Each structure stands twice: as C-alpha cells, then as structure tokens.
Amino acid sequence: MSVKLTTRQVGDVTVIDAVGRITLGEGASTFRDKVRELVGSGNKKLLLNLGEVSYIDSSGIGEMVSGFTTVTNQGGVVKLLNLTKRVKDLLQITKLYTVFEVFEDEATAVRSFA
C-alpha cells in the first residue's frame, strides 16, 4: 500500500494525516506533490501526522527533508506529529531528529505554531 494523504484545517494550521508507506515511487511522489500543492496554495503552517505510517525508506526521508526545505524557503514551517518508534529510530539514525520539531500531542503541536 502506498501512502494516502488527507488534509484538515485546525485554525491556521494544515494537518496532513498520512497513512501507509512513504517509499521510493508512488509513495514518495505523492508526498512531494501534496507538499508543493499546499505551499502553492498558501498553506505555510504544516503539521505532518505520521502516526499511521508503517514504513519510510531513505527516499521517503529525502522527500520529507525536501518538503521541509521547500516550505521553509517560502517562509513556512513544517512540524511532525505522532512518530512511531520505527520512524523515530530512522530520524535518530540520520540525525534528522535534531532538524524537525516533533510532537506527541496534536493540540500542543497546533499551539506551537502561534
């Protein structure tokens, strides 16, 4: 199963709920397209909910990093929510845990954008 992305607004924060796998091919490109679409339409406060993401490979990590850079360059912010242990391990191995702001509670994450 590739990744399925749905978005919802919580105040001025756009929450992206991801379900499935973000891997080379369809999963990674779906994620890339969604981030570009959101930034292009003016959404600059993005909260990526990875609680239902079972698998991210290095290509998926690459797309997350590129998305972070794209949004940041447009004056926006990307934060992460609900990392599984496996995804958390990946971010620690790659030292990206120091780059992304990570939250375990959605309300706290949304408030942090204020």
Add this chain to the structure above:
Amino acid sequence: MAEREAAEAGTVEKLLDSTLESVDTAEEDVLAEAQKLGFDEDDLHRIGMSVRECMVNAVVHGNRYNARKKVRLFVSHAPDRLEVVIGDEGEGFDMNNLPDPLADENLMRHSGRGLLLIQAFMDEFQIRNREPKGTEVKMVKYAAKAT
C-alpha cells in the same frame, strides 16, 4: 526473470530485472528466509528495509533501470545467521568518495542515506567491486542478536 532455488535448504539465488518491482520481490524473498530463523518483527523490518535500500541502489544507481542489466540476489542462512548478497552490473563507485550523510552540511540533502541505514540495521556489511564491472553488497544479520 531467471531464477534458481538451490537444492540445499535455505539458499535462494535469482537474477532480477532492473525494475522497482524487483525491489518488492527481493524483500519478500529475503523476509521469507528470515522468518525461518525466528527474527522478531522489528528485526524483520530492519532486514526488509536494508534489502530495499540495497536493491534500490542496484536498480536505480547501479543498473540505471537498464533492461539489459540484471541484479543478482543470493540469500542463504545457517541456524544462527542470514546472509544476503546483492550485485548489480553498473559502473561501480568509490565508497570513500561518498558524502557523509551525518555531516552538518549534508543533513538536508535529498539522498545519500541508504548505506547509512543498512549499516545501522545489519550486523555485517561489506561492499566490493564485481568483475568485470558492477558492485556487490554482502549483508549479514545474526539470529542470536535478534532482540
């Protein structure tokens, strides 16, 4: 796809096409062997991801999706260890010249983390040039170290 399932138990050898479908095939084949050794879910995940990363390197960077080039997958296991060898027919590369993905200046690069993940997830990792050309990666995971 040419393939040969060796007569002895626990050995699989295949020649795979240079496609992303082969990445899935290799992961499934290796995990089928790994499950026989009793690895837990977390280690199966680490093994599967290492195989995917290695296969992607072989298909995308090594063989560059060339339909005339194959990826060789060899899987064997003893009671205490799983060994996976993946070889491509690409131009090869010098591992010493790869950027360090953990260096501050490289942290935000789009790619370059695959080998780092393989080395983190597997117990042994070796890479060598094939003759006449190509790259071969050997990975080992010990069942005794399964947690």
